[in-house]
Amino acid sequence: MRWPELALRLALIASPFGAVASGLPAWITAPLSFLSIAVTAELAVRPYGTSAVDRVLLGCGAVVTTLILVGIILNLTPWGLTQVTWNVAWLILSVGILVWRRRLGTHISLPVSGLGVLAAWAAAGVLIIAAAGMLALAGVRHVARQPVLAFALVVKKPNSVIVEVEATSMTGKYHILATSDTAGARQYTSPVFAVKAGENGTRVLREVPINTPGFWTIDLESADSGSVVRWLRVNAG
Amino acid sequence: MSFLRAWISGDGEEPAAESQAERGIAQLIDLSKQQSLADPAGPAPETSEPSSGPAPVSAAGDDTGHPIPEVQPRPRARAVWAGPVLVAVALGILGQAWVGYQGRITGYPSSVRWYGTLCLIFVPSAALIMSGRISDQARTWFTLFLSLALLATRFVLYPDQFVYHDELINYRVLLSIEQTRHLFTPNSLLPVTADYPGLAIATSAVHQLTGLSLHSSGMTILVVVRLIMTLSLVRITQRISGSVTLGCLAALIYATNPQYIYFNSQYSYQSIALPLCFFCVYVFTMERKAEGLLAVVPSAAVVLAVAASHHLSSLALIVVLWAWYLFTRITKRPVDQLLALAVISLLIVAIWTFMARAVIVPYISEIARNSITNIVNLLHGRSSHQFFTDTAGDHNPAWEVALSALSVLLIISTLVPALWHAFMKRRLLSAAAITLFVIAAMYPIIPVGHLTNATAEVSDRSSGFIYVGLAYLVAAWWFRSGAFHRHARADRFTVPRHTWLLVVGLTICFVGGTVIGSGPSWLFGPGRYLVSADNRSVDPLALQAAHWEGASLSPGNRVYTDRVNGLLAAVYGDQHVLTALGDRVDQGTVSTLLLRNPAPADVSVACRAGVHFLIADQRLATSLPHVGVYIDVGEYLSGMRTAPPDPGALTKFDNVRGAERIFDNGAIRIYDLRGLQCAGRS
Numbered sequence A: 001m002r003w004p005e006l007a008l009r010l011a012l013i014a015s016p017f018g019a020v021a022s023g024l025p026a027w028i029t030a031p032l033s034f035l036s037i038a039v040t041a042e043l044a045v046r047p048y049g050t051s052a053v054d055r056v057l058l059g060c061g062a063v064v065t066t067l068i069l070v071g072i073i074l075n076l077t078p079w080g081l082t083q084v085t086w087n088v089a090w091l092i093l094s095v096g097i098l099v100w101r102r103r104l105g106t107h108i109s110l111p112v113s114g115l116g117v118l119a120a121w122a123a124a125g126v127l128i129i130a131a132a133g134m135l136a137l138a139g140v141r142h143v144a145r146q147p148v149l150a151f152a153l154v155v156k157k158p159n160s161v162i163v164e165v166e167a168t169s170m171t172g173k174y175h176i177l178a179t180s181d182t183a184g185a186r187q188y189t190s191p192v193f194a195v196k197a198g199e200n201g202t203r204v205l206r207e208v209p210i211n212t213p214g215f216w217t218i219d220l221e222s223a224d225s226g227s228v229v230r231w232l233r234v235n236a237g
Numbered sequence B: 001m002s003f004l005r006a007w008i009s010g011d012g013e014e015p016a017a018e019s020q021a022e023r024g025i026a027q028l029i030d031l032s033k034q035q036s037l038a039d040p041a042g043p044a045p046e047t048s049e050p051s052s053g054p055a056p057v058s059a060a061g062d063d064t065g066h067p068i069p070e071v072q073p074r075p076r077a078r079a080v081w082a083g084p085v086l087v088a089v090a091l092g093i094l095g096q097a098w099v100g101y102q103g104r105i106t107g108y109p110s111s112v113r114w115y116g117t118l119c120l121i122f123v124p125s126a127a128l129i130m131s132g133r134i135s136d137q138a139r140t141w142f143t144l145f146l147s148l149a150l151l152a153t154r155f156v157l158y159p160d161q162f163v164y165h166d167e168l169i170n171y172r173v174l175l176s177i178e179q180t181r182h183l184f185t186p187n188s189l190l191p192v193t194a195d196y197p198g199l200a201i202a203t204s205a206v207h208q209l210t211g212l213s214l215h216s217s218g219m220t221i222l223v224v225v226r227l228i229m230t231l232s233l234v235r236i237t238q239r240i241s242g243s244v245t246l247g248c249l250a251a252l253i254y255a256t257n258p259q260y261i262y263f264n265s266q267y268s269y270q271s272i273a274l275p276l277c278f279f280c281v282y283v284f285t286m287e288r289k290a291e292g293l294l295a296v297v298p299s300a301a302v303v304l305a306v307a308a309s310h311h312l313s314s315l316a317l318i319v320v321l322w323a324w325y326l327f328t329r330i331t332k333r334p335v336d337q338l339l340a341l342a343v344i345s346l347l348i349v350a351i352w353t354f355m356a357r358a359v360i361v362p363y364i365s366e367i368a369r370n371s372i373t374n375i376v377n378l379l380h381g382r383s384s385h386q387f388f389t390d391t392a393g394d395h396n397p398a399w400e401v402a403l404s405a406l407s408v409l410l411i412i413s414t415l416v417p418a419l420w421h422a423f424m425k426r427r428l429l430s431a432a433a434i435t436l437f438v439i440a441a442m443y444p445i446i447p448v449g450h451l452t453n454a455t456a457e458v459s460d461r462s463s464g465f466i467y468v469g470l471a472y473l474v475a476a477w478w479f480r481s482g483a484f485h486r487h488a489r490a491d492r493f494t495v496p497r498h499t500w501l502l503v504v505g506l507t508i509c510f511v512g513g514t515v516i517g518s519g520p521s522w523l524f525g526p527g528r529y530l531v532s533a534d535n536r537s538v539d540p541l542a543l544q545a546a547h548w549e550g551a552s553l554s555p556g557n558r559v560y561t562d563r564v565n566g567l568l569a570a571v572y573g574d575q576h577v578l579t580a581l582g583d584r585v586d587q588g589t590v591s592t593l594l595l596r597n598p599a600p601a602d603v604s605v606a607c608r609a610g611v612h613f614l615i616a617d618q619r620l621a622t623s624l625p626h627v628g629v630y631i632d633v634g635e636y637l638s639g640m641r642t643a644p645p646d647p648g649a650l651t652k653f654d655n656v657r658g659a660e661r662i663f664d665n666g667a668i669r670i671y672d673l674r675g676l677q678c679a680g681r682s
Helices: A003-021 A026-045 A054-077 A083-100 A118-143 B003-011 B014-022 B031-037 B082-106 B111-131 B135-159 B165-180 B197-210 B214-241 B242-255 B270-283 B292-305 B313-329 B340-356 B358-381 B398-424 B431-441 B445-449 B453-478 B499-518 B540-552 B561-569 B602-609 B618-622 B647-655
Strands: A149-155 A160-168 A170-180 A193-197 A202-209 A214-222 A227-235 B558-560 B614-615 B658-663 B668-672
Touching: A003 A026, A003 A083, A003 B197, A026 A054, A054 A083, A054 B135, A054 B197, A054 B214, A054 B242, A054 B270, A054 B292, A083 B197, A083 B614, A083 B618, A118 B135, A149 A170, A149 A227, A149 B540, A160 A170, A160 A214, A160 A227, A170 A202, A193 A202, A193 B558, A214 B014, A214 B398, A227 B111, A227 B270, B014 B340, B014 B658, B082 B135, B111 B135, B111 B242, B111 B499, B135 B214, B135 B242, B165 B197, B165 B214, B165 B561, B197 B214, B197 B270, B214 B242, B214 B270, B214 B431, B214 B453, B242 B453, B270 B292, B270 B445, B292 B313, B292 B340, B313 B340, B313 B358, B313 B431, B313 B453, B340 B358, B358 B431, B358 B453, B398 B431, B398 B453, B398 B499, B398 B668, B431 B453, B499 B558, B540 B561, B540 B614, B558 B561, B558 B602, B561 B614, B614 B618, B614 B647, B647 B668
Parallel strands: B558 B614
Antiparallel strands: A149 A160, A149 B658, A160 A202, A170 A193, A170 A214, A214 A227, A227 B658, B614 B668, B658 B668
């Protein structure tokens, strides 16, 4: 292996380690890492693979097997399976393979001739598959936009409880009504408040004063219709 | 990139391979001899030139006395259809995405469109692969492309999250690794999965090494293992038969197995173990440079990975290795180091199973007990199982039923002569081929297993293994040269081997097999909410509740709820969901908390089970469960239910002293039961 190739391989091995450690986004780190893994795996299995198919198969199989076995070994260490231990383990493995296969040189040649027609078809295929991916995600976003409204307890305090209204894709005006059968309990009615939830949802917190310990029923009432849309039953105080 | 070059030029080794394939079963030479012929420096497996050495039968005739005709090489043809097929496959994936989109918009995904677009992927690819118009290399790559495209159909239906039962269970294992940094954290959803973390380890590694999300990392692993499975299958079959074409046909036949589209495409531990089993055999049959026990180290490493991934797959691998060894003894054609690998593998799997015995024994016992109970009920005429109908009464359309029945008939009608053909030429079979012969002969387990619910699941899961043998044997039969009967004329009892006939048959088996494996129509993709219907029960309301639990409750509370909300509570809510297997709760009793009308015993039941939070989905009262149970096997009125539970059963804790209702989103209510006045609790 000549020194330019060695340097390039070392850079490829080290770059994902640095990229992931520095917190770069996945669209940068993932391609780098996959390239690094593929290049290392190809080098490791090259003498055993008699054709491209065999090398791809051996490389993928070897990577999956190695990851599982390395994971079992990492589990035995006090640090376990973390980003650091995985990256260090892979770094050691990659350098080890580089040393092991130091006598193998690589000659890269791209099949330039005759690719034109099929490349055009392939490009069309890739575009269609990309469209499929976007369509699938559009469907997911549609579902995520469906209106939902939740009313929930957040925390209990000695003289009050905090409740939340968590909503997505809906608007409305509500007020909170707190009642209790406990002797001396004073009913509480909150001022009307608006919930304006877009596609990303919103969370509205309200504090409900409680004047006596016991079980309280806390209603979320629609200010428009006057009907109870959600309710809670809380042992407060 | 060399395959692209071969694709375009249309040159390569196709005529030779075709000739080799036509020699069919006569080429079933011993693997060990095949290995010794391999030339590590050149593309010998790709070229498939007729091997000189020990091929037992010449092209002139076999031991049955029937001549095996020499097939004239076809003229070289340009692969003009490769590009259009590539686009057709992409359009098929787009069609799948459209089906998913429509399902989400209208609530009713079209099964006709779903199967239609699957066929748009399968049919042109199968036709091209078997057409003989592309080189061997291109044929192999296209087989791989087809298998990955079929996997991609799952991704476009659910692109952003795991939604199926087994996926969520295995996702919980992955989350545990991320949270604790260590393996074997108990998983109450299915305890056995924690002790077989191979899939989760590989996913975690990809996540940590690449920075991809956990879900994307999981999909990456699924792609890689699908690649391993397809290419291993092609190569193993090729090594036994000497034909790339036969290997690709075997991979196509394998793609018709009932679990291919559905279960083996899921993020589940079997999805990684099965391909690694194939890979183990592939690695073992490679030419080995090392001597002695060192030669089996790579294969043993793969066995260890399998053992760490899935219990039954590792057991099946052991059985196959020992059967293979047994047949080498019978045929007196030994395979180097096979005994060593079989012994080492047995030790590895035995040790791993011993370490996991606390979870594996109850799990297997449970499956066995359910299967036996179902069979006993069937024998006594008490089975409530209905073909092609789920427990909520949803029927598969008639055309799906017809196609699945036709596919079974088609497989049997090809498997029987294939088995007979192989039997008649048994002296030519290698030990590996005999092993596959025996595996293929187990096919009747699959249709017969569908007589009951529990055995249907077991038999469907076994199809991943059985179809390896079936695929090889039927492919070898298709490329046979002589008659399948010793006393028959060569062309009398055999069907003409037109490619179109093969593709039609494969398509029927593909659609029919997918119907059998995927079950009811709602299971394949998104749509309106259905009660206890796995993917169709994971909706924004259920997800909202689960995410609220994760954000508002401390982790690890003992939670009791139905099947799907339990999965979501464990995965997104980080709660400990009570199950019969994980916590040994009496499901028949505890399930009354959700499924029985208010009763005085409710409080004591909740107290005895130590339930902290009860998650009650009001929608359970609207329909019978689509997967057979609301919560789990053995629940209250399990198998006897003719109507859904009364709505009052799900709201009864509104009026129980000490119970707090702390979450309400209209459908799902969460009760805090920690304040119940339990006997003996201060």
